[in-house]
Amino acid sequence: MPTYTFSVNGKTVTIDAPADLSLLWVLRDKLGVTGPKYGCGIDVCKACTSHLDGEAINPCVVPVSQVQGREVTTIEGLADGGTLHPVQEAWLEQDVPQCGYCQPGQIMAAVALLRKNKNPTDAEIDAIQNVCRCGTYFRIREAIKRAAAKM
């Protein structure tokens, strides 16, 4: 089995895995990083949204061979120690989560959006595809605007 070395939330990891095993299962089943969630496995629900070299990706459709030597960030790596990222802060202030299952992905998608676009319009926020089955969309929208104002 091939070996891959990459960084996860700032730590270098080396694992043996088949080349086509998706990053989601490498993170969850091999590394015990459970923040990214499974919701569909085919890049539809976006519950697994994480970052690869700072860009939003969906690890359920990224084979581990593609992350060799690169930097993976999951929801667990977003806060700086005890200090939450401003997007996480905004999420708490708006009391966004209900069941919470989609929220790691929602937050990672919002962080990626705000990196590209400091002041997203409603139409740009509409383009976020992440499913929230609890229907928290309005609070997500408010939280993104609040985070934008903070950052």
Place this chain on the structure above:
Amino acid sequence: MGSPTDSTAEHEDGAVNRRRFLTFLVAAPTLTLATNLAADAIAPGTAEAVVSILPQPAEIMDLGDVLILAGTPTAHLLVLELTEDGEAHFELPRAEVGQGITTAVAMLVAEELDLPLSKVRVRLADARSELLMNQLTGSSNTIRSVYGPVRQTAAAARARLIAAAGKQWGLSTDRLVTRDGVVVAPDGRTATYGSLTSLAAKLTLPGLTATPKPESEHTLVGTPTSRIDARAMVTGTMRYTLDLDVAGAKPTMVRRPPTINGTVRSVNNEAAVRAMPGVIDLAVVPAGVAVMAATFGQALDAKNALDVTWNGGTVDALSDADIRLRLRAAAPPFIVPPLLTQHVDAEFDFAFVSHAPLETNSAIADVRDDRAEIWAGLKSPIVAKQTIAAAIGLPEDRVTVHVTQSGGSFGRRLFFDGALEAAQISKAMARPVKLMWSRIDDMRHGRARPATHHKVRATYALGRVLTYEHRVAAVETDFRHGLGEILTATAAHLPVAGNLSFAQTVFLTTVKVPYDFGVVTELLNEVPLKMHTASWRSVYSANTRGAEEILVDELAKRLGKDPVAFRREFLKTGRQRAVLDKVATAGNWGRAMPAGFAQGVGFHDEYKSCTACLVEIDARDPKKPRVVKAVIAADVGRPINPRGLEAQLLGGLTDAIATTLRAGLHIDRGLPLEGSYSQFHYARQKDSPPDVRIFILPANGEPGGAGELGVPAAVGAIANAYARATGTRPRSFPINFDVDFTPFSR
């Protein structure tokens, strides 16, 4: 066991709904109190009280049960412990699936104990058989059923802590007060709860009485409060079932049949699949063929590689068209002939709707020869435990069932099919199992809200509605998750005539017309098809009351009245009119809208709460409508956490947007076509209004139910807005329901 503290949870308006609960001191090193959920004033005062609401467990336990429970050391339903580091730990026999009950209950405890909210921990209790039928999360009943007992337990704890401080200081207790987790003496001395808890646990205090604070003194309860578990959720540290690290439990998935309830005839390539990378084990179980592997990725590959010959299922020949015909034929006939009066007739159809919680069906099971342990998000854990014990051939007391917090339910987790399946697989493989359903399986072989057909007729004359008849035919809703047992046990006490089926009982106890429409009859007839159904947030009301709100608009039009003015005139109470007035004013009802846009309004009353919803829709493209604004008002009697209530109403609104406009399941030859969110169009951000305003009306009584309240009014409002914007009369839901995708292979 000490002697009971006799205390009362009394509502401010005096004798109405006065209930008493027995609280016991549990023998423990730190102060631990337990309270029976069942009040001793069990019998509902009037028959009407039972008809108008789904009976709560507290209302249907009889006196004998209460006495047996009170005499059994393990039998207490609510357990509160004060720890030496000054925290209050509370065990809640309910499931948290996102509805925020742990936060609301923590608020009640903090309020009554005068303890900061951050020092209250709420844990979900394991399945406890001794709770009998009192551990079920559904019917929006959690807050309604625990409001009194939780406050009383905490009040009793507070009284004991004060008594301990009084003893320590040699002061009379009536000179002591509590504040922020400490007892304060008149001279300013303080003692923390943590320092008092062991003494408070030992004191003999015969005749101690404790009365919860009057509601007028509440400072935390009733104020908007953020969820206590939100930080764990936004940092990714919240543990759902599949995130648990149970020793040896390996990723497992099941290959399922091409039609609902099909069974395995033969596995044709077992050796090849066993030889695939990472595969650990394989077993045939009732649901299909289970494969265990080192990772879920490998389990999924192996499941897909399986070559299985299947036996047929239970509805192989059925497709939507057949189901619709059977429902139409099954709707009970009207009584009032349309001959002599003016009337409005309408028929409505609603498709099947997947619950589709974002966390798919999942469970961990570790079944050994002599014991078993299960972890899953379960809303009826006791029935789950009993059924699993029977299925794997173990006595019930050898099975431990842990309730984990779960990623959404909407009714789905009333059923424990995942937990049962995990137990069967664990037994077959003789290994611990971490079972995950694929999304496709979850949508196709999971449960769904049954399709329904509605016939409605209203007659009117001289500006009055004379009669109103609503006939519902529904594919049978499966209630075999414990609610059935609860109601069957008390069926004799239900003042409903004749030999009604269980579903009809639920229907009659939850669905009611809030308007003064003369002679009203509403009847349900179910068509038993062997499919996987389950009640879906708001059970029958989303469709039944949704359809009714559409008809109300059409009636108003016939009578030449404005929809809001018409509703105002026919609603029965001032409370109902107040929520309607609120949305009409705040939402600027009647304002001019450009072509293709329109407003719509809906109202709903359920579980002693009521709500109105006003939406604005942009339907310039009728195939791609968007709700652009929503204004909601709700009166829930007594809001515990207005912020949490707003979240529930927002969720109900989103559910209504999805199911009214686009989200449903097509049944095609025994299987739903939809297999993921790219096909089952649950609303996304782009479908959700960028302008939402929610008003929670001030407290005016006891807490009503709120978890399901939001859906029906919003269904009506959205359909009515769409009808006006497009000049159509929507009759079939979801309104836009083309098969706009290529289905996954079976």
